[in-house]
Amino acid sequence: MLRMRDMTKSFLGTPVLQGVSLDLRPGEVHAIVGENGAGKSTLMKLLAGEYQPDGGRIEIDGVPRSFGHPAQAQAAGIGVIHQELSLLPDRTVAQNVHLGREPTRRGLVDRAAMERRTADLLDELDATGISPRTLVRDLTVARQQTVEVAKALASDVRILAMDEPTAALAEHEVVVVRDLVRRLAARGLGILYISHRLREVFDLSQRITVLKDGRRVTTLDTSATDADEVVRAMVGRELSAYYPPRAAPDEVGGAVLTVSGGGNDRLSDISLALRAGEIVGIAGLQGSGRSALARALFGAAPFTRGTMTVGGGSVRPRRPWQAIRGGIALVPEDRKADGLALRQSVRDNALLVVRALPARERPTLTRALTELLEHVRLVSRGVEQEVRYLSGGNQQKVVIAKWLAARPRVLLFDEPTRGVDVGAKAAIHGLVRELAREGLAVLLISSELPELIGMSDRVLVMADGRVVGELPAGPSEEDIMRLATADRRPSDRAAGAA
Structure with missing residues (x-):
């Protein structure tokens, strides 16, 4: 036809x-x-x-x-x-x-x-x-x-x-x-x-x-x-080649962020630990509380009960700026609506977070901008190009660069490769693993189970606003979905891995 x-x-x-x-x-x-x-x-x-x-x-x-x-x-x-x-x-x-x-x-x-x-x-x-x-x-x-x-x-x-x-x-x-x-x-x-x-x-x-x-x-x-x-x-x-090798045991350090009994109107009894050098995947069906967890950790929809520590110090951010100053960064699910100023330049976007930090810290971080953009392997016509003209994968790299400029200790990724092509996905996967190897603690939320399985050093599964199970590296999709849908019987494979 x-x-x-x-x-x-x-x-x-x-x-x-x-x-x-x-x-x-x-x-x-x-x-x-x-x-x-x-x-x-x-x-x-x-x-x-x-x-x-x-x-x-x-x-x-x-x-x-x-x-x-x-x-x-x-x-x-x-x-x-x-x-x-x-x-x-x-x-x-x-x-x-x-x-x-x-x-x-x-x-x-x-x-x-x-x-x-x-x-x-x-x-x-x-x-x-x-x-x-x-x-x-x-x-x-x-x-x-x-x-x-x-x-x-x-x-x-x-x-x-x-x-x-x-x-x-x-x-x-x-x-x-x-x-x-x-x-x-x-x-x-x-x-x-x-x-x-x-x-x-x-x-x-x-x-x-x-x-x-x-x-x-x-x-x-x-x-x-x-x-x-x-x-x-x-x-x-x-x-x-999409998924880089997982962290070896000696590459994982101590706990950087912990939550015990965390909760709010969307979440109940959240307890978890993120360790330096580790990527922890968060799985669950839509509405299970995955994004609500990221927003709570970031202070956008904060915990109203429970305890939380970052770097060993007690903190429970009630506003995003408190999380930022505590070393927590969030790469949001919708980069265009929540992560970028599309009509502003690469430079302005990459420095958005830096400009929210105390004045004494800004000059050093601003001078490191070029090196930072090279680190995330951004492909653009230059730092003055408007972000709206970049591909989806390069827009995501600008969001990541924006947070790295603030030198965080914890990186929260909510759907990091949504809407980007397969080549850009591989580049972002490699970058996320590289950041973990540099000592950051990474929380990775994804609706794509192959991505979670391929990237995570362990996987936490959520349902009804709770963490309902933890699986070791390389679980099957069946194992994840059994927990996510409240069928909690472990398969032979999961039992063997445990």
Whole structure:
């Protein structure tokens, strides 16, 4: 139903796409993977008519087509859902779905007809719980993705491109989008699916096209390949290279941070110890209290009971600045909303925390900025570049650099690799392990169980705001999920490891 042949595109003389070809069949999910900057989003924007190609051709049902405007692509049955959603938050679901093509009656918008048609579309998508009259801002991100799909279906799309539709979603929300994609494919839509989550790619797609540096490396049948082959095509190394070696016993020092009986309105009876040189993973289902634990340790939603020590001294931060001065740093789950000032420079972002420290400490830390950015291996055009123009992986490195500038003793990572490509993930994994080897105590929260298993020296599992179990290095996903879902019977493997 779709052929893209020899697509090329350059910006200011820099080639972004160089002769990329792919095709799409009815009812197929065709995944497109590659590191940030590989050209995936640019290819989708050529298809959507947002950019015009420098060369190549697009065929729909064998007929050559060219799109000078997104409206022409929509008229040809092409819909694109970008990673940054394009909904109007203060309009209703029905108003967003029919934006620009509202049904009218006697020259006025027919709201009743618009809401009926929206309800029918939502029923087709099995989107229970979404009312056409609900304001978009009151929906979860997963439900907003569903509204984007309904909006595309209202335009009678046959080809749907989805660019990182689950990048900002929690694990339970990913299931909603995954089921939605399957239903759309079963209806005969052709779906181009961009994702950094390889498990998702293998679960949904029939074929996988790998892009690297603006070129197509290969197209593989999903059933005939595996993650190792895909990763080799993307970044030129094995999947096993993602996770650096764990800490040896002699690399782990004494306790840097301890909590005994910690609790607040979200957490109960939290007791744990973080040791110098150690990475402790925190596992659990969404709502189990993982992020609440990080916020409590950081003083953003502080413990109201229990005791806490840092470096042997009793402290229970009630504000983030107290945690910062106590040597605790938090790399938050949502780096764009909570970790960065996107319109400010790399320099200004990297010095945000330093400027909150006592004046006598600032000059030394500021002078070390260049060395610090080299330490995190930041790739940018310079310290004056605005952070919003960096890739997701490099934005995360700026967040890490911001905290390292304050010389913390404890680093709390909440979803450290969410929304970054596989190459950047490997770089961040290596950096986190390197920081642990330098003596920092690291708490690592992740929804990706392979990441937790590959990175952690031990894993604490949370459920209902409590730590319900501890597992040694290298637990199985089954062991973790058994504890997370309150089925506490240890498997033979866990018992043997214990």
